Amino acid sequence: MALREEKKQQTRQALIDAALQLMHDGGGFSGLSLREVAREAGLVPTGFYRHFPDMDSLGLDIASDACQTLRKSLRDVRRRVEGGAAISDSMSALASFIRAQPLHFEFLARESAGGALPLRRAIQTEMRAFTNELADDLGRWPAFGKHTAEDLFMIADLVVQAVIHLALALVSRTLDESEEALMQRTEKQLRLVMLGASIWKPREQAGPG
Known part of the structure; x- marks a missing residue:
């Protein structure tokens, strides 16, 4: 159970890091799409929804x-x-x-x-x-x-x-x-x-x- 929670936190952090890096490389956060953030984090879009609704x-x-x-x-x-x-x-x-x-x-x-x-x-x-x-x-x-x-x-x-x-x-x-x-x-x-x-x-x- 502990390992599962740790993996979940790592994936959540990967999405945050991906969004921040994409924002830094390009425009503002509002210009990012869910799909590109998920792709940058190594996930499919459905994987994003396991951590954030939008x-x-x-x-x-x-x-x-x-x-x-x-x-x-x-x-x-x-x-x-x-x-x-x-x-x-x-x-x-x-x-x-x-x-x-x-x-x-x-x-x-x-x-x-x-x-x-x-x-x-x-x-x-x-x-x-x-x-x-x-x-x-x-x-x-x-x-x-x-x-x-x-x-x-x-x-x-x-x-x-x-x-x-x-x-x-x-x-x-x-x-x-x-x-x-x-x-x-x-x-x-x-x-x-x-x-x-x-x-x-x-x-x-x-x-x-």
Whole structure:
């Protein structure tokens, strides 16, 4: 039974890998057909249906797996350290994720902008969950303990947008600067965001003038 389940997981992963590679070699995910994905994975079309009901389901699974893996990696960093150390470690974790799964992030980048509506919505939902998790964690840090939930979400959103920009640059094949320089610049940006946010007072708390 264990061997059967392992074989099933291997075949499922083969379909995911085939779809990602075909997307990378050609157009977007929406341009792929079920038949070519199955053929790339070494299956007949009926073999595809044993794992996914359709291509939309395959795309949603890829998005969910990629986002949740990245979120867990960064969440683990934030639970271990805070402040500047969390920023540095998060940058390293992000770079490691992209090196290990470049096609997954390329998929997220492409489909979040030009994919089918259900897939775009799924990725947006995952990114919002990413932001909500970060906002919750920031609220437990002493520097942000007095910020409102709305403020924390705003700060987290700024961080997430910077991280996404970095990730897109890292998967680009036309970098104008080295990976090290790009990482350092983004880390400085995030430190600036965190420093400014830690001393910023919401309008209702600010003094006269």
